[in-house]
Amino acid sequence: MDGDAQNPTRRKLLQCMAVAGAGTLWTVSGGVPSPFRLGFGGEAHAAAPAGDFAFLQISDSHIGFHGDANPDAGATLQEAVGRIAQLPQRPAMILHTGDVSHTSKEEQFAVAEDVLKTAGLDIHYVPGEHDTIGDNGAAFFARFAKGVKTGGWYSFDQGGVHFVALVNVVNLKANGLGRLGPAQLEWLEKDLKGKSASTPVVVYAHMPLWPVYPDWGWGTEDATKAFTYMKRFGSVTVLNGHIHQVVQKIEGNLSFHTAMSTAYPQPAPGQGSGPGPLKLPTEQLGAALGIRSLDYRPGQPGVAIADRNLAT
Amino acid sequence: MMRAAIAALVVLGALTSGFVWRSTVSAATAPGHAMCFANRSAAHHATPVADAPNQVVIDNFIFGPAELHVPPGTEVVWINRDDEPHTVVSAADQPLFKSPPLDTNEKFAFVFKQPGRYPYFCSIHPRMRGVIVVP
Numbered sequence: 001m002d003g004d005a006q007n008p009t010r011r012k013l014l015q016c017m018a019v020a021g022a023g024t025l026w027t028v029s030g031g032v033p034s035p036f037r038l039g040f041g042g043e044a045h046a047a048a049p050a051g052d053f054a055f056l057q058i059s060d061s062h063i064g065f066h067g068d069a070n071p072d073a074g075a076t077l078q079e080a081v082g083r084i085a086q087l088p089q090r091p092a093m094i095l096h097t098g099d100v101s102h103t104s105k106e107e108q109f110a111v112a113e114d115v116l117k118t119a120g121l122d123i124h125y126v127p128g129e130h131d132t133i134g135d136n137g138a139a140f141f142a143r144f145a146k147g148v149k150t151g152g153w154y155s156f157d158q159g160g161v162h163f164v165a166l167v168n169v170v171n172l173k174a175n176g177l178g179r180l181g182p183a184q185l186e187w188l189e190k191d192l193k194g195k196s197a198s199t200p201v202v203v204y205a206h207m208p209l210w211p212v213y214p215d216w217g218w219g220t221e222d223a224t225k226a227f228t229y230m231k232r233f234g235s236v237t238v239l240n241g242h243i244h245q246v247v248q249k250i251e252g253n254l255s256f257h258t259a260m261s262t263a264y265p266q267p268a269p270g271q272g273s274g275p276g277p278l279k280l281p282t283e284q285l286g287a288a289l290g291i292r293s294l295d296y297r298p299g300q301p302g303v304a305i306a307d308r309n310l311a312t
Numbered sequence: 313m314m315r316a317a318i319a320a321l322v323v324l325g326a327l328t329s330g331f332v333w334r335s336t337v338s339a340a341t342a343p344g345h346a347m348c349f350a351n352r353s354a355a356h357h358a359t360p361v362a363d364a365p366n367q368v369v370i371d372n373f374i375f376g377p378a379e380l381h382v383p384p385g386t387e388v389v390w391i392n393r394d395d396e397p398h399t400v401v402s403a404a405d406q407p408l409f410k411s412p413p414l415d416t417n418e419k420f421a422f423v424f425k426q427p428g429r430y431p432y433f434c435s436i437h438p439r440m441r442g443v444i445v446v447p
Contacts, residue, residue: 064415065395067395067416068395069395102397102415103397103413103415104413129435129436129437130397130436133397133399133412133413133435133436134399134412134413172436172438173438174403174431174432174433174438175433175439175441176438176439177438177439215439216373216439217437217438217439273358273372274372274373274374275373276372276394276395276396277395277396
């Protein structure tokens with residue numbers, strides 16, 4: 001279905017606005033997103049009234065990556081952290097959705113931690129598959145998720161929102177996708193059971209929980225079961241990384257959002273010969289990297305989302 | 313820039329159709345968008361060619377050759393030619409071999425002593441698979 005062809009004016013507006021690098025803020029209401037404010041970069045200070053609960057998503061820092069697509073992933077992470085000071089409302093905390101490191105090395109974790117620390121905010125991490133190579137994430141959890149139970153998943157409540165951190169990057173099976181596993185699914189069912197259906201829920205994990213492009217491994221093979229536990233809630237916002245670009249999908253009261261990387265872009269799903277790092281002309285890199293600010297206003301049904309690239 | 317353009321279209325797709333990914337495809341491939349989308353080469357999945365015997369090359373998320381036959385006692389060497397790290401992990405229930413992460417141009421070697429069929433995969437990208445066959 002190509003419904004947007006019936007609305008070329010709005011399509012063109014959004015398209016060219018995006019090309020110009022402007023941010024867009026979307027509110028999710030009843031499962032349907034609506035544009036909240038355009039020209040976010042220039043009007044940032046009007047975006048978040050006091051009293052809102054603001055938080056941030058950072059993803060795919062890939063410290064240790066030195067490929068052509070970005071020779072200095074540390075510098076772009078630092079730049080991303082620097083953007084926090086420009087946000088209309090200081091976020092209460094940060095969610096890092098994984099691939100902190102490129103190859104799970106201690107020195108990469110240490111550099112990432114030093115840079116992210118400069119944000120001066122609490123950071124809640126989930127690992128990416130690049131963070132769990134060889135040790136199923138032992139080094140990652142020891143540094144970034146001290147005290148979490150075996151497996152690395154956890155939940156907490158803040159600002160009126162219930163946050164659920166899922167791990168879908170360990171014990172992957174040959175020819176499989178991301179995987180939650182039965183123990184985590186059982187925990188998730190129990191964790192959500194006690195919550196009122198009106199509680200806004202934010203779920204975050206590294207790999208997309210919905211099948212964005214399974215041929216490239218962009219999905220989670222047993223996530224459907226997780227969705228059955230989430231469907232009774234009025235608003236569930238699912239935040240992922242992994243694919244280094246913003247792709248969003250709405251399904252009933254579940255909305256799915258992958259985020260930009262702070263390190264390098266990847267091709268659009270299925271475009272080109274594989275999902276490797278995408279080399280852009282140097283002057284275009286900043287527009288392909290970014291952070292995401294999120295905003296919950298008590299009484300509103302969902303969470304407003306603004307993706308901000310590093311070029312604006 | 314391209315990413316941002318796609319993101320906006322994807323959200324627009326959600327507004328109009330409720331099914332984002334299909335809308336993205338149709339929007340990105342529709343004529344008249346030359347202004348905002350760079351030309352993309354057609355997808356090709358060429359199997360990488362090893363440049364030495366008993367070698368498996370990892371290139372563009374593919375093990376090549378996907379199936380390698382070697383006599384008993386052969387040392388097989390994998391080399392990663394991607395910008396992306398990969399691993400070489402035995403797919404057996406009791407894994408016989410398991411490489412550390414192989415970054416660009418890093419190698420891993422394993423000697424196959426006994427006859428058998430040895431499937432393996434990349435534990436980071438589990439869709440990547442190969443097999444070593446020892447007759």
